[in-house]
Amino acid sequence: MSMKDILQHLIQRxxxxxxxxWHKRTSNSFLATKGRVDVANHSITEGVGVRALINGAWGFAATSDISEAAIKRAIEQANANATLLAKARGAHAMELRKGKLSTKDFIGEGFAELQGMSIADKLGKVIxxxxxxxxxxxxxxTARxxxxxxxxxxxxxxSDGASCSMKIAQPELSLSAIAEKDGQRATGSRGAGVSGGWTCLFKHPTLDHVVDEIARTTxxxxxxxxxxxxxxxxxxxxxxxxxLCHEAIGHTVEADFVKAGSIAAGKIGQMVASPLxxxxxxxxxxxxxxxxGNxxxxxxxxxTENTVIIKDGKLASYLHNRETxxxxxxxxxxxxxxxxFSDEPLIxxxxxxxxPGTSKLADMISSLDDGYLIEGAGSGQADSNGEFMFGCSHVWEIKNGKKTRLLREATLSGIAFDVLKTVDAVSSEFQWDxxxxxxxxxxxxxxxxxxxxVRCEINIGGRQS
Amino acid sequence: MSKPSMSQSKDTITTLSKKLDAAARDTLAYAKKQSADRAKVSASCSVEKRLVVENKQFTLANTLESQKVGLGVHKDQKKGSASINNSDQAGLHQSVDDALALAKFSVADEFLVMPDAKEAPKAKPLSFMWNDRMSEIGLGDLLEFTQSMLTRLTKDKRVAIDRLEVSTSCMWHGLYNSLGMEQHETQTSLSWSFMGMAVDGSDVSGFDYDGRSVYNWDTALDIALKQCDEFAEKIVKNLRPVKAPTYKGQVLLTPRAVEEILLGTILYHAAGSSVMDGKSQWGDKINSQVISKLINLSDDPHNSRFSGATSFDGDGLPTSARTLVQNGVLMTHLHDCYTAKHCKTKSSATSGGPFALICAPGTGDLKTMINARPEMLVVDRFSGNIDPIKGDFSGVAKSSRYYKNGVDSGGVGETMIAGNLFETLNNVLAVSSVVEDISGSMQMPWMLVDGVSVTGN
Structure with a gap:
């Protein structure tokens, strides 16, 4: 009996x-540096999470014991938690929009490849x-x-009809380096993650000549x-x-955040970006x-679907769960x-x-008199008011339509919708990264x-004299 | 898990910990049988109750019993590790096999080490970490507590709380190795966190968050409500941001900014792993002046004010208070057993640490510090990049304020700060006489620092 069948049986009546x-995650992680293997770890986390909705209140419980008896106890606990919360906040109608409830049994590409591959091959490649x-x-x-x-x-x-299962694989690889000369140090890194197998990972464009790229830039x-x-x-x-998409726009259009009053609240149908x-x-x-994220x-x-958030510059949709x-x-x-399994779903x-647009990167550079090509995305944060900050490990100066010299890290900031309104070119070249x-x-x-x-105007943090 | 009452939590922890204790011993025996040279088991269990409020509504009541067993093995000077989230014998034996398989394909490392029972004697339990009253708290009590916090946070209607979470936890942790080291610890805690912003018409303040963790139920509500009041007042004050000036010079860092901006670089260069790999600038600087003489920093893992308190470190060595920086002089590196062996020194019992950092107060008067220059940026949060290797930092000053001639002119928007932390740490002009606890995990003062680039919008 599959776990889906067991859950299907237990949810009756x-x-x-x-x-x-039910969620089982098997993970392997390796970290090599300085000729050592600092991490060679295998981990399994498995259990069942139960969410109950009673009188408009959610109760949640989870168990790492996947026996029927334990799951039944978790169901009772989730129901008890929801009942307690409903009493405390008063009866409150809550609708869940049904949408397209899945009945798929999905096995993602690369799952079998990654599962069947030997540890020796994977760890050996990292070393x-x-x-x-x-x-x-x-x-x-230092290399890492x-x-x-x-x-x-x-x-x-x-209980209202979804009954689905999946197996997917998500491998990722990242390399980083510290270079040194006369006491001065510089850092560099590149990495890629995919939904797929080992072969898919190493086809990622970011991993093309990855060692040479990091070494040269650093x-x-x-x-x-x-x-x-x-x-x-x-x-x-x-x-x-x-x-920019994820931190500065994406979070502000998550419906729970919209309800709390993010900058995107009430802006559906409004122009928030360039028509490009x-x-x-x-x-x-x-x-x-x-x-x-597939x-x-x-x-x-x-x-899941392709949700268009901004259409030709106009805010078109927020990101939703069934409740919102x-x-x-x-x-x-x-x-x-x-x-x-022990976490409740969030948006x-x-x-x-x-x-992608219709411009060519080469044309975007050649038509820019004075500016920068921003590469090497680092960490980023954004705020409810759309203010964002991203770090970038390196940028290229552009003068008179030509990439001239490599410059050290920069910090970019601005108000997301304001920046998107300044977009004047979008390339046809595309990459997940x-x-x-x-x-x-x-x-x-x-x-x-x-x-x-994407070409636009943005604030770059620098040093004052 | 039949009833949501926390009165069962203590019993549950007792039952689970006995089971995990037996499982840990069995796992070590199995590792030996499988020819592991050394093995270590870290086992833990917890009972947690959690309430979630979103947009002023209780949205979730959650209960969770959890177990985790992590193990590490050494074989022929190679290492591997594995973990599972139950105490099932077959699963644990498989984990030993998995860890040994990983070790087989790893790289030999002569510095792998585990402490024996003599090096790691039984640590004295920290009695303040377990509070019987806390272990009896039920979801009903938690509801009342959370409601009080919510009421206080949203007293001013302009305050929008995106999410408020309050949880209690009872947990046990055991650490064992095949050389006879054995440590155990139990802990109760109440934790809360909230995030939100102020909204006044079309004016939206910056997003902010706060929270902390305490051991003692009896004083928890007073601490929580005070924090709610301070948070609400702060985010409302950040509505209608003003333009900050552009200059290079002095900025005043709040205790939270001291933690976010300065602390990471100090810890990076004091870390045994950085010293071991030659990444630390302070590898040979023990007993040398490395930062401003005004800074005194220590770690006190036995301090009941801080949530990171612990009687033993990640290697199983008993912890103790130690001074890291005295009058700007580096007193010690933070070593675990492995980095210590590499560096031919002794562990500072800080594997997984430091645990409860205390930066001592100075003599600076806050008002005088604000008046240090006619246009002063007071930085409260930092959202940006810090490169501890080069010391460069650059990012946005969040929840920060602009003082003109000593008068608070308002919160600032889109203001960037940048500089080099090695310079900043040696350009500390004053350390405040007042200190604050940061999220219940450490103590920091305010610091007036020089040489920072401020770029207003």
């Missing part, structure tokens, strides 16, 4: 709305990459290679100057565009096919996600991006983001 989610990077230059002080893979297995059954940065601060015309690379900008969040991306359905059992979809009187968008992004690491919102989530090259 339960009062109110009930959602049962080898670290070794190559360490030997790539006499200036190399980190690999993590998640093999996700889930079954979700709801060593070159040793002699690089800082960019001049102020408001500048820039061309953002896909990873930076992805950061169309932005979406997709669980089923098919532009490149490898984005790490999911057949979300953790409420709703089939009912409140906003729209269809759920399949954005309810939980990190572990989260999947793959967030700006749709934010598939490593996690988005944090109380719980982690694997997401991706990317886009074309």
């Amino acid at each position: 339960q009062p109110g709305y009930l959602e049962l989610r 080898d990459l670290e070794h190559q990077l360490a030997k790539s230059s006499s200036r190399m002080h 290679a980190r690999y993590t893979e998640y093999l996700e297995e889930k079954a979700i059954v709801t 060593v070159d940065l040793l002699d690089a100057k800082y960019p001049e601060g102020g408001r500048k015309k820039v061309i953002m690379a896909p990873a930076v565009v992805g950061l 900008v169309t932005m979406a969040d997709s669980g089923t991306e098919n532009i490149a096919g490898y984005a790490v 999911l057949p359905f979300d953790d409420e059992g709703i089939e 979809a009912a409140e906003f009187n729209v269809a759920p968008t399949g954005n309810a996600r939980a990190w572990l 989260r992004m999947r793959n967030t991006y700006i749709v 934010l598939g490593t690491g996690h988005c944090g919102k109380g719980q982690p989530a694997k997401v991706d983001a990317g886009g074309p090259y």
Whole structure:
């Protein structure tokens, strides 16, 4: 009997709305540095999360014991928690918008490949990459290679009709380096994550010549100057565009955040960006096919879709779970996600991006007299009022239509919608480039983001004399 | 898990911990049978109750019993590790096999080490970490507590609380190794966190958050309500941001900004792992002046004010208070057993630490510090990048305020700060006589620092 069948059996004849989610995550993570293996870890986390809705109140309980008896106890506990909360807050009607409840049994590409591959091959590759990077230059002080893979297995059954299962694989690899010369140090890193197998991971464009790329950039940065601060015309690379989409726009259009009064509240139908900008969040991306946030359905059992957030500059949609979809009187968008079986689903992004345009990167550079090409996306944060900050490890100065010199890290900031209104060119070249690491919102989530090259005006943090 | 009452929590923890204790011993025995040279098991269990409020409504009541067993093995000077979230014997034995399989393909490392029972004697339990009253708190009590916080947070209608979470936890943690080291610890805690902003018509303030964790139920509400009042007042004051000036010079860092901007770099260069890999600028600077003489920093893992308190570290060594920086002089590196062996020194029992940092108060008067220059930026939060290797930092000053001639002119928007932390840490002009607890995890004062680039919008 599969876990889906067991959950299907247990959900029968339960009062109110009930959602049962079995989740098993098997992960391997390796970290090699300085010729050592600092991390070689195998981990399994498995259990069942139960969410009950009674009189408008949610109760949640979870168990790592997946026997029928333990799941039944978790159901009782979730019901008891919901009842207690309903009493405390008073009866309160809550509708859940049904949407497209999934009945899929989905096995993602690459799952079997990654599951069947030997540890020796995976760990060996990580050790080898670290070794190559360490030997790539006499200036190399520290090289580091980190690999993590998640093999996700889930079954979700709801009392109103969802009954689905999935197996997906999410491997990621990142390399970083510290170069040193005369006591000065520079850092560099590159990484990629995919929804797919080992083969898919190493086809990611970011990993093309990854060792040479990191070594060259990091060593070159040793002699690089800082960019001049102020408001500048820039061309953002896909990873930076992805950061902007995810941090500065994406979070403000999550419906729970909209309800709390984010800058996007009440702006549906309004122009919030240049007409050149169309932005979406997709669980089923098919532009490149490898984005790490690809999911057949979300953790409420709703089939995912491509949700257009901004259409030709106009705010078109928020991101919803079933509850907020009912409140906003729209269809759920399949954005309810939980990190572990013991976490309740929250509204989260999947793959967030700006749709490619028609310009060519080469033309965008050649028609820019004075500005920067922003690469090497680092960390980023954004605020409820749309104010954002991103770090970038390096930028290229552009003078008279030509890339001139490499400059050290910069910090970009601005108000997201204001920046998007200044967009005057969007390239046809496209890349997903934010598939490593996690988005944090109380719980982690694997997401991706990317886009074309986008030209706009932005504030660059610099040093004052 | 039949009733939501927390009165069962103590019993549950007792039952689960006995089971995990037996499982840990069995796992070590199995590792030995499988020819592991050394093995270590970290086992924990907890009972947690949690309430979630979103947009002023209680939205979720959650209960969770959890277990986790992590293990590490050494074989032929190679290491591997594995973990599972139950105490099932077959699963744990499989984990040992998995960890040994990983070790087989790893790289030999002569510095791998585990302490024996003599090096890691039984740590004296910290009695303040377990509070019987806290272990009896039920969801009903938690509801009342949370409601009080919500009422206080939203007294001013302009305050929009996106999310408020309150939880209680009872937990047990055991650490064992095949050389006879054994440590155990139990802990109760009440934690809360909230995030929100002020909204006044079309004016939306910056997003902010706060929270903390305490051991003692009896004083928790007073602490929580005071924090709610301070938070609400602060975010409302950040409506209608003013333009900050652009200059290079002095800025005043609040205790939270001291933690967010300065602390990470100090800890990075004091860390044994950084010293071991030659990444620390302070690898040979013990007993040397590394930062301003005004800074005194210590770690006190036995301090009941802080949530990171612990009687033993991640290697199982008993912890104790130690001075990290005295009058700007580096007194010690933070080593675990592995980095210590690498560096031919002794562990400072700070594996997984430091645990409860205390930056001592100075003599600076806050008003005088604000008046240090006619146009002063007071930085409360930092959203940006810090490169501890080069010391460069650059980012947005959040929830920060602009003082003109000593008068608070308002919160600032889109204001960036940048500089180099090695310079900043040596350019501390004053440390305040008042200190604050940051999220119940450490104590920091205010600091007036020089040489920071401020770029107003």
